[in-house]
Amino acid sequence: MNIDAIKNGIVIDHIAAGKGMELYHLLGLDNLDCSVAIIKNVNSRKMGKKDIIKIDAAIDVDMDILGYVDPDATINIIRDGKRVEKRKINLPEMLTNVIFCKNPRCITATEQELPHVFKLADREKRVYRCIYCDTNAK
Amino acid sequence: MRSLINILDLSTDELDELIAVAMDIINNPAKYSEACKGKKLATLFFEPSTRTRLSFEAAMYELGGNVLSVAGADTSSAAKGESVADTAKVISCYADIIAMRHSKEGAPLVAAMNATVPVINAGDGGHNHPTQTLADLLTIYREKGRLGNMTVGLCGDLKFGRTVHSLIAALSRYEGISFVLISPEELKLPEYVENDIIVKNGIDYTVTSDLTEAMRKLDILYMTRVQRERFFNEEDYLRLKDSYILTPEKLENAKESLSILHPLPRVNEISVAIDNDPRACYFKQVLNGKFMRMALILKLLGIKL
Numbered sequence: 225m226n227i228d229a230i231k232n233g234i235v236i237d238h239i240a241a242g243k244g245m246e247l248y249h250l251l252g253l254d255n256l257d258c259s260v261a262i263i264k265n266v267n268s269r270k271m272g273k274k275d276i277i278k279i280d281a282a283i284d285v286d287m288d289i290l291g292y293v294d295p296d297a298t299i300n301i302i303r304d305g306k307r308v309e310k311r312k313i314n315l316p317e318m319l320t321n322v323i324f325c326k327n328p329r330c331i332t333a334t335e336q337e338l339p340h341v342f343k344l345a346d347r348e349k350r351v352y353r354c355i356y357c358d359t360n361a362k
Numbered sequence: 363m364r365s366l367i368n369i370l371d372l373s374t375d376e377l378d379e380l381i382a383v384a385m386d387i388i389n390n391p392a393k394y395s396e397a398c399k400g401k402k403l404a405t406l407f408f409e410p411s412t413r414t415r416l417s418f419e420a421a422m423y424e425l426g427g428n429v430l431s432v433a434g435a436d437t438s439s440a441a442k443g444e445s446v447a448d449t450a451k452v453i454s455c456y457a458d459i460i461a462m463r464h465s466k467e468g469a470p471l472v473a474a475m476n477a478t479v480p481v482i483n484a485g486d487g488g489h490n491h492p493t494q495t496l497a498d499l500l501t502i503y504r505e506k507g508r509l510g511n512m513t514v515g516l517c518g519d520l521k522f523g524r525t526v527h528s529l530i531a532a533l534s535r536y537e538g539i540s541f542v543l544i545s546p547e548e549l550k551l552p553e554y555v556e557n558d559i560i561v562k563n564g565i566d567y568t569v570t571s572d573l574t575e576a577m578r579k580l581d582i583l584y585m586t587r588v589q590r591e592r593f594f595n596e597e598d599y600l601r602l603k604d605s606y607i608l609t610p611e612k613l614e615n616a617k618e619s620l621s622i623l624h625p626l627p628r629v630n631e632i633s634v635a636i637d638n639d640p641r642a643c644y645f646k647q648v649l650n651g652k653f654m655r656m657a658l659i660l661k662l663l664g665i666k667l
Contacts, residue, residue: 329487331466335445338472345558356468357489358554 244275365474383657398427404457421655480662488522497651511538518586540566
Protein backbone atom coordinates (compact mmCIF):
# COMPACT_ATOMS: atom_id res chain seq x y z
CA MET A 225 0.00 0.00 0.00
CA ASN A 226 1.50 3.34 -1.04
CA ILE A 227 0.82 6.63 0.62
CA ASP A 228 2.57 9.73 -0.69
CA ALA A 229 5.29 11.18 1.49
CA ILE A 230 4.41 14.60 2.84
CA LYS A 231 6.50 17.71 2.20
CA ASN A 232 5.59 19.98 5.07
CA GLY A 233 3.50 18.61 7.88
CA ILE A 234 3.27 16.15 10.72
CA VAL A 235 3.46 12.40 11.06
CA ILE A 236 2.05 10.89 14.24
CA ASP A 237 3.72 7.51 14.50
CA HIS A 238 3.66 4.55 16.88
CA ILE A 239 -0.01 5.00 17.69
CA ALA A 240 -1.40 1.89 19.39
CA ALA A 241 -3.32 -0.09 16.76
CA GLY A 242 -6.98 0.89 16.82
CA LYS A 243 -6.50 4.35 18.35
CA GLY A 244 -5.87 6.19 15.07
CA MET A 245 -9.53 6.97 14.39
CA GLU A 246 -10.14 8.15 17.97
CA LEU A 247 -7.21 10.54 17.67
CA TYR A 248 -8.42 11.70 14.24
CA HIS A 249 -11.73 12.81 15.73
CA LEU A 250 -10.43 14.17 19.06
CA LEU A 251 -7.72 16.23 17.34
CA GLY A 252 -10.36 17.67 15.00
CA LEU A 253 -8.51 16.45 11.92
CA ASP A 254 -11.85 15.93 10.17
CA ASN A 255 -12.13 19.75 10.01
CA LEU A 256 -8.88 20.21 8.04
CA ASP A 257 -8.83 21.03 4.33
CA CYS A 258 -5.41 19.49 3.70
CA SER A 259 -4.69 15.83 2.98
CA VAL A 260 -4.83 13.59 6.04
CA ALA A 261 -4.05 9.89 5.92
CA ILE A 262 -4.91 7.39 8.62
CA ILE A 263 -3.04 4.19 8.14
CA LYS A 264 -4.30 1.36 10.29
CA ASN A 265 -2.68 -1.89 11.39
CA VAL A 266 0.73 -1.22 9.90
CA ASN A 267 3.26 -3.96 10.67
CA SER A 268 5.73 -2.82 13.28
CA ARG A 269 8.78 -4.61 14.63
CA LYS A 270 8.42 -3.01 18.05
CA MET A 271 4.64 -2.98 18.41
CA GLY A 272 3.41 -5.79 16.20
CA LYS A 273 0.71 -3.53 14.73
CA LYS A 274 0.43 0.23 14.89
CA ASP A 275 -1.53 3.13 13.40
CA ILE A 276 0.02 6.17 11.70
CA ILE A 277 -1.54 9.55 10.89
CA LYS A 278 0.00 11.81 8.23
CA ILE A 279 -1.09 15.43 8.04
CA ASP A 280 -0.01 17.42 5.01
CA ALA A 281 0.13 20.79 6.77
CA ALA A 282 2.12 22.29 9.64
CA ILE A 283 -0.75 22.54 12.10
CA ASP A 284 -0.61 22.86 15.90
CA VAL A 285 -1.49 19.47 17.33
CA ASP A 286 -3.06 19.46 20.80
CA MET A 287 -0.39 17.59 22.73
CA ASP A 288 -2.70 17.12 25.74
CA ILE A 289 -5.21 15.17 23.67
CA LEU A 290 -2.46 13.18 22.06
CA GLY A 291 -0.83 12.44 25.41
CA TYR A 292 -4.14 11.40 26.93
CA VAL A 293 -5.10 9.04 24.10
CA ASP A 294 -1.67 7.54 23.55
CA PRO A 295 1.38 8.80 25.48
CA ASP A 296 3.56 6.26 23.66
CA ALA A 297 2.96 7.76 20.22
CA THR A 298 5.62 9.98 18.61
CA ILE A 299 5.34 13.17 16.59
CA ASN A 300 7.59 13.85 13.61
CA ILE A 301 7.76 17.33 12.13
CA ILE A 302 8.44 17.23 8.40
CA ARG A 303 9.91 20.16 6.44
CA ASP A 304 10.88 19.98 2.77
CA GLY A 305 10.27 16.25 2.85
CA LYS A 306 12.69 15.66 5.73
CA ARG A 307 12.12 14.96 9.38
CA VAL A 308 13.45 17.98 11.28
CA GLU A 309 12.15 17.16 14.73
CA LYS A 310 10.92 14.15 16.70
CA ARG A 311 8.87 14.87 19.80
CA LYS A 312 8.06 12.51 22.62
CA ILE A 313 4.66 12.75 24.21
CA ASN A 314 3.90 12.81 27.90
CA LEU A 315 0.76 12.10 29.83
CA PRO A 316 -0.59 15.62 30.49
CA GLU A 317 -1.00 16.81 34.07
CA MET A 318 -4.31 18.55 33.26
CA LEU A 319 -6.95 18.02 30.59
CA THR A 320 -9.41 20.77 29.75
CA ASN A 321 -12.51 19.92 27.74
CA VAL A 322 -11.02 16.69 26.42
CA ILE A 323 -13.03 14.36 28.63
CA PHE A 324 -16.28 15.23 30.36
CA CYS A 325 -17.53 14.60 33.88
CA LYS A 326 -20.48 12.20 33.97
CA ASN A 327 -21.31 12.67 37.68
CA PRO A 328 -24.85 14.12 37.86
CA ARG A 329 -24.00 15.68 41.23
CA CYS A 330 -21.00 17.60 39.84
CA ILE A 331 -21.33 21.37 39.42
CA THR A 332 -20.45 20.90 35.72
CA ALA A 333 -23.74 19.02 35.30
CA THR A 334 -25.75 22.19 35.94
CA GLU A 335 -23.36 24.97 34.93
CA GLN A 336 -22.79 24.23 31.28
CA GLU A 337 -20.30 27.01 30.59
CA LEU A 338 -17.75 25.64 33.07
CA PRO A 339 -14.73 23.96 31.50
CA HIS A 340 -14.45 20.25 32.29
CA VAL A 341 -11.03 19.98 33.89
CA PHE A 342 -9.42 16.69 34.87
CA LYS A 343 -6.19 16.27 36.80
CA LEU A 344 -3.79 13.33 36.53
CA ALA A 345 -4.22 11.47 39.82
CA ASP A 346 -2.19 8.33 39.13
CA ARG A 347 0.44 8.35 36.37
CA GLU A 348 1.07 4.62 36.51
CA LYS A 349 -2.58 3.65 36.15
CA ARG A 350 -3.36 6.69 33.96
CA VAL A 351 -6.20 7.81 36.21
CA TYR A 352 -7.70 11.27 35.68
CA ARG A 353 -10.05 12.87 38.17
CA CYS A 354 -12.49 15.75 37.86
CA ILE A 355 -11.07 18.76 39.77
CA TYR A 356 -14.55 19.70 41.00
CA CYS A 357 -16.02 16.43 42.28
CA ASP A 358 -13.06 13.97 42.24
CA THR A 359 -14.92 11.50 40.02
CA ASN A 360 -12.60 9.28 37.99
CA ALA A 361 -12.71 9.62 34.22
CA LYS A 362 -14.04 6.48 32.60
CA MET B 363 -5.49 34.79 49.32
CA ARG B 364 -6.27 31.36 50.74
CA SER B 365 -9.51 29.39 50.60
CA LEU B 366 -10.45 26.12 52.27
CA ILE B 367 -12.15 23.72 49.88
CA ASN B 368 -10.72 20.37 50.92
CA ILE B 369 -9.29 19.49 54.33
CA LEU B 370 -6.07 18.52 52.51
CA ASP B 371 -5.62 22.19 51.57
CA LEU B 372 -4.28 22.46 55.13
CA SER B 373 -0.97 20.85 56.11
CA THR B 374 -0.76 18.98 59.42
CA ASP B 375 1.29 21.91 60.76
CA GLU B 376 -1.57 24.24 59.84
CA LEU B 377 -4.09 21.90 61.47
CA ASP B 378 -1.98 21.91 64.63
CA GLU B 379 -1.81 25.70 64.46
CA LEU B 380 -5.64 25.96 64.10
CA ILE B 381 -6.10 23.63 67.07
CA ALA B 382 -3.67 25.77 69.10
CA VAL B 383 -5.59 28.96 68.21
CA ALA B 384 -8.94 27.27 69.01
CA MET B 385 -7.59 26.19 72.40
CA ASP B 386 -6.43 29.75 73.04
CA ILE B 387 -9.90 31.05 72.09
CA ILE B 388 -11.47 28.57 74.54
CA ASN B 389 -9.14 29.69 77.31
CA ASN B 390 -9.12 33.44 76.52
CA PRO B 391 -12.38 34.36 74.77
CA ALA B 392 -12.12 38.07 75.66
CA LYS B 393 -8.83 38.37 73.78
CA TYR B 394 -10.65 37.54 70.52
CA SER B 395 -13.90 39.42 71.04
CA GLU B 396 -12.97 42.25 68.65
CA ALA B 397 -10.49 40.41 66.44
CA CYS B 398 -12.72 40.73 63.33
CA LYS B 399 -14.19 44.15 64.05
CA GLY B 400 -15.22 45.78 60.77
CA LYS B 401 -15.05 42.49 58.83
CA LYS B 402 -18.02 40.80 57.17
CA LEU B 403 -18.67 37.12 56.62
CA ALA B 404 -21.17 36.17 53.88
CA THR B 405 -22.89 32.84 54.48
CA LEU B 406 -24.20 31.50 51.17
CA PHE B 407 -26.18 28.38 51.90
CA PHE B 408 -27.82 27.01 48.78
CA GLU B 409 -28.79 23.80 50.57
CA PRO B 410 -30.72 23.47 53.85
CA SER B 411 -28.56 23.72 56.96
CA THR B 412 -29.18 25.02 60.44
CA ARG B 413 -26.20 24.15 62.55
CA THR B 414 -23.36 24.82 60.14
CA ARG B 415 -24.72 28.22 59.11
CA LEU B 416 -25.44 29.23 62.70
CA SER B 417 -22.02 27.96 63.75
CA PHE B 418 -20.30 30.17 61.16
CA GLU B 419 -22.45 33.13 62.13
CA ALA B 420 -21.88 32.61 65.86
CA ALA B 421 -18.14 32.26 65.17
CA MET B 422 -18.03 35.58 63.31
CA TYR B 423 -20.12 37.41 65.93
CA GLU B 424 -17.88 36.11 68.72
CA LEU B 425 -14.90 37.53 66.84
CA GLY B 426 -16.63 40.93 66.77
CA GLY B 427 -17.40 40.75 63.04
CA ASN B 428 -20.64 41.03 61.08
CA VAL B 429 -22.59 38.56 58.97
CA LEU B 430 -24.39 38.82 55.62
CA SER B 431 -26.64 35.86 55.08
CA VAL B 432 -28.34 34.12 52.17
CA ALA B 433 -30.35 31.13 53.30
CA GLY B 434 -31.57 28.96 50.47
CA ALA B 435 -31.29 28.94 46.69
CA ASP B 436 -34.93 29.94 46.35
CA THR B 437 -34.32 33.31 48.00
CA SER B 438 -31.12 34.13 46.10
CA SER B 439 -30.13 35.14 42.61
CA ALA B 440 -29.31 31.48 41.92
CA ALA B 441 -33.07 31.07 41.51
CA LYS B 442 -32.81 33.48 38.58
CA GLY B 443 -30.14 31.32 37.03
CA GLU B 444 -27.01 33.18 38.14
CA SER B 445 -23.88 31.06 37.96
CA VAL B 446 -21.79 30.23 41.01
CA ALA B 447 -18.87 32.11 39.42
CA ASP B 448 -20.90 35.31 39.05
CA THR B 449 -22.35 34.99 42.56
CA ALA B 450 -18.82 34.67 43.97
CA LYS B 451 -17.62 37.75 42.08
CA VAL B 452 -20.59 39.80 43.28
CA ILE B 453 -20.42 38.72 46.94
CA SER B 454 -16.67 39.48 46.94
CA CYS B 455 -17.67 43.13 46.55
CA TYR B 456 -19.65 43.06 49.80
CA ALA B 457 -17.90 40.62 52.14
CA ASP B 458 -14.37 39.94 53.41
CA ILE B 459 -14.84 36.18 53.52
CA ILE B 460 -17.45 33.72 52.19
CA ALA B 461 -18.76 30.45 53.65
CA MET B 462 -20.63 28.46 51.00
CA ARG B 463 -22.79 25.36 51.09
CA HIS B 464 -24.08 23.97 47.81
CA SER B 465 -25.75 20.74 46.73
CA LYS B 466 -23.46 20.40 43.72
CA GLU B 467 -20.02 18.90 44.21
CA GLY B 468 -17.26 21.36 43.38
CA ALA B 469 -19.43 24.51 43.61
CA PRO B 470 -17.27 26.06 46.39
CA LEU B 471 -14.16 25.40 44.30
CA VAL B 472 -15.75 27.29 41.40
CA ALA B 473 -16.56 30.10 43.85
CA ALA B 474 -12.97 30.16 45.14
CA MET B 475 -11.62 30.32 41.58
CA ASN B 476 -13.72 33.41 40.92
CA ALA B 477 -13.95 35.23 44.26
CA THR B 478 -11.48 37.90 45.31
CA VAL B 479 -11.92 37.01 48.99
CA PRO B 480 -11.31 33.68 50.80
CA VAL B 481 -14.01 31.02 50.34
CA ILE B 482 -14.74 28.32 52.91
CA ASN B 483 -16.45 25.15 51.73
CA ALA B 484 -19.30 24.62 54.20
CA GLY B 485 -20.31 21.36 52.47
CA ASP B 486 -20.69 20.50 48.78
CA GLY B 487 -23.15 17.68 48.18
CA GLY B 488 -21.77 14.32 49.23
CA HIS B 489 -18.23 15.46 48.54
CA ASN B 490 -16.35 17.47 51.19
CA HIS B 491 -17.11 19.22 54.45
CA PRO B 492 -13.75 20.40 55.79
CA THR B 493 -14.98 22.56 58.68
CA GLN B 494 -16.90 19.63 60.14
CA THR B 495 -13.59 17.79 60.03
CA LEU B 496 -11.98 20.66 61.92
CA ALA B 497 -14.70 20.20 64.58
CA ASP B 498 -14.04 16.44 64.61
CA LEU B 499 -10.29 16.89 64.94
CA LEU B 500 -10.56 19.37 67.83
CA THR B 501 -12.98 16.99 69.57
CA ILE B 502 -10.62 14.03 69.16
CA TYR B 503 -7.71 16.17 70.32
CA ARG B 504 -9.56 17.42 73.41
CA GLU B 505 -10.79 13.92 74.29
CA LYS B 506 -7.59 11.99 73.62
CA GLY B 507 -4.86 14.60 73.83
CA ARG B 508 -3.51 13.45 70.46
CA LEU B 509 -4.49 12.91 66.82
CA GLY B 510 -2.48 9.74 66.10
CA ASN B 511 -2.09 6.20 67.45
CA MET B 512 -5.73 5.16 67.64
CA THR B 513 -8.34 2.96 65.99
CA VAL B 514 -11.16 4.92 64.42
CA GLY B 515 -14.42 3.22 63.48
CA LEU B 516 -16.61 4.96 60.90
CA CYS B 517 -20.17 3.69 60.78
CA GLY B 518 -23.27 4.19 58.62
CA ASP B 519 -23.30 6.01 55.32
CA LEU B 520 -19.69 5.92 54.22
CA LYS B 521 -20.61 6.41 50.57
CA PHE B 522 -22.34 9.78 50.64
CA GLY B 523 -21.13 10.88 54.09
CA ARG B 524 -18.90 13.77 53.12
CA THR B 525 -17.72 14.25 56.71
CA VAL B 526 -16.39 10.70 56.67
CA HIS B 527 -14.32 11.32 53.54
CA SER B 528 -12.80 14.51 54.92
CA LEU B 529 -12.04 12.93 58.32
CA ILE B 530 -10.34 9.92 56.73
CA ALA B 531 -8.23 12.25 54.56
CA ALA B 532 -7.19 14.34 57.56
CA LEU B 533 -6.43 11.48 59.97
CA SER B 534 -4.54 9.49 57.34
CA ARG B 535 -1.66 11.90 57.70
CA TYR B 536 -1.11 11.09 61.37
CA GLU B 537 1.04 8.23 62.71
CA GLY B 538 -0.49 5.02 64.01
CA ILE B 539 -4.04 5.47 62.72
CA SER B 540 -6.12 2.45 61.76
CA PHE B 541 -9.66 2.51 60.42
CA VAL B 542 -12.60 0.14 60.77
CA LEU B 543 -15.14 0.85 58.02
CA ILE B 544 -18.59 -0.29 59.14
CA SER B 545 -21.41 0.00 56.59
CA PRO B 546 -23.93 -1.94 54.51
CA GLU B 547 -22.68 -3.01 51.09
CA GLU B 548 -24.73 -0.29 49.36
CA LEU B 549 -23.15 2.49 51.39
CA LYS B 550 -19.50 1.43 51.31
CA LEU B 551 -16.71 3.98 51.11
CA PRO B 552 -16.13 5.20 47.51
CA GLU B 553 -13.20 3.58 45.76
CA TYR B 554 -11.34 6.86 45.34
CA VAL B 555 -11.26 7.40 49.11
CA GLU B 556 -10.35 3.79 49.95
CA ASN B 557 -7.65 3.38 47.30
CA ASP B 558 -6.20 6.83 47.01
CA ILE B 559 -6.14 7.77 50.66
CA ILE B 560 -6.18 4.64 52.83
CA VAL B 561 -4.42 2.12 50.60
CA LYS B 562 -1.98 4.62 49.10
CA ASN B 563 -0.82 5.76 52.54
CA GLY B 564 -0.36 2.16 53.68
CA ILE B 565 -2.87 2.56 56.49
CA ASP B 566 -4.15 -0.46 58.36
CA TYR B 567 -7.92 -0.88 57.85
CA THR B 568 -10.71 -3.42 57.96
CA VAL B 569 -14.11 -3.44 56.27
CA THR B 570 -17.11 -4.96 58.03
CA SER B 571 -20.88 -4.75 58.14
CA ASP B 572 -21.05 -5.75 61.83
CA LEU B 573 -21.01 -2.83 64.28
CA THR B 574 -21.17 -4.99 67.44
CA GLU B 575 -18.23 -7.12 66.36
CA ALA B 576 -16.10 -4.10 65.52
CA MET B 577 -16.89 -2.25 68.76
CA ARG B 578 -14.29 -3.76 71.13
CA LYS B 579 -11.33 -2.46 69.09
CA LEU B 580 -12.39 1.15 68.78
CA ASP B 581 -10.94 4.27 70.41
CA ILE B 582 -13.22 6.53 68.38
CA LEU B 583 -16.63 5.63 66.92
CA TYR B 584 -17.79 8.09 64.27
CA MET B 585 -21.49 7.55 63.58
CA THR B 586 -23.24 9.04 60.54
CA ARG B 587 -26.79 9.47 59.39
CA VAL B 588 -28.15 7.70 56.34
CA GLN B 589 -29.41 10.82 54.56
CA ARG B 590 -32.63 10.85 52.59
CA GLU B 591 -31.42 13.61 50.26
CA ARG B 592 -28.48 11.50 49.02
CA PHE B 593 -30.75 8.83 47.51
CA PHE B 594 -32.30 8.93 44.07
CA ASN B 595 -34.66 6.18 45.16
CA GLU B 596 -36.94 6.41 48.24
CA GLU B 597 -37.19 2.62 48.54
CA ASP B 598 -33.42 2.26 48.97
CA TYR B 599 -33.50 4.96 51.66
CA LEU B 600 -36.28 3.27 53.64
CA ARG B 601 -34.59 -0.13 53.43
CA LEU B 602 -31.22 1.13 54.71
CA LYS B 603 -31.97 3.97 57.10
CA ASP B 604 -32.18 1.83 60.24
CA SER B 605 -29.24 -0.43 59.43
CA TYR B 606 -26.90 0.89 62.05
CA ILE B 607 -28.45 2.17 65.24
CA LEU B 608 -26.19 2.60 68.27
CA THR B 609 -27.85 1.39 71.49
CA PRO B 610 -26.51 0.86 75.05
CA GLU B 611 -26.48 -2.91 74.33
CA LYS B 612 -24.14 -2.44 71.38
CA LEU B 613 -21.76 -0.52 73.66
CA GLU B 614 -21.40 -3.44 76.09
CA ASN B 615 -18.07 -4.54 74.60
CA ALA B 616 -16.78 -1.03 73.99
CA LYS B 617 -13.75 0.44 75.74
CA GLU B 618 -14.35 2.74 78.70
CA SER B 619 -12.20 5.30 76.92
CA LEU B 620 -14.23 5.19 73.69
CA SER B 621 -15.33 8.57 72.28
CA ILE B 622 -18.55 8.60 70.24
CA LEU B 623 -18.74 11.31 67.60
CA HIS B 624 -21.50 12.25 65.18
CA PRO B 625 -21.62 15.23 62.81
CA LEU B 626 -25.35 15.73 63.60
CA PRO B 627 -28.22 16.09 62.92
CA ARG B 628 -29.09 12.75 64.40
CA VAL B 629 -32.31 11.01 63.40
CA ASN B 630 -32.35 7.70 65.24
CA GLU B 631 -28.91 6.22 64.61
CA ILE B 632 -27.79 6.94 68.18
CA SER B 633 -30.30 6.08 70.87
CA VAL B 634 -31.04 9.03 73.19
CA ALA B 635 -30.24 6.63 76.05
CA ILE B 636 -26.58 7.13 75.15
CA ASP B 637 -26.66 10.92 75.45
CA ASN B 638 -25.77 10.82 79.14
CA ASP B 639 -23.00 8.27 78.68
CA PRO B 640 -19.67 10.01 79.33
CA ARG B 641 -18.39 8.55 76.07
CA ALA B 642 -20.91 10.58 74.03
CA CYS B 643 -19.07 13.58 72.55
CA TYR B 644 -21.43 14.73 69.79
CA PHE B 645 -22.76 17.81 71.52
CA LYS B 646 -19.24 18.85 72.54
CA GLN B 647 -18.37 18.48 68.85
CA VAL B 648 -20.87 21.22 67.96
CA LEU B 649 -19.18 23.66 70.32
CA ASN B 650 -15.73 22.64 69.11
CA GLY B 651 -16.91 23.34 65.56
CA LYS B 652 -17.59 26.96 66.42
CA PHE B 653 -14.13 27.39 67.98
CA MET B 654 -12.41 25.86 64.96
CA ARG B 655 -14.44 28.05 62.57
CA MET B 656 -13.32 31.06 64.59
CA ALA B 657 -9.70 29.94 64.27
CA LEU B 658 -10.15 29.32 60.55
CA ILE B 659 -11.75 32.72 59.87
CA LEU B 660 -8.82 34.38 61.65
CA LYS B 661 -6.30 32.38 59.64
CA LEU B 662 -7.91 33.04 56.25
CA LEU B 663 -8.27 36.74 57.02
CA GLY B 664 -4.61 36.82 58.08
CA ILE B 665 -5.41 38.05 61.60
CA LYS B 666 -2.91 37.04 64.27
CA LEU B 667 -3.26 37.98 67.94
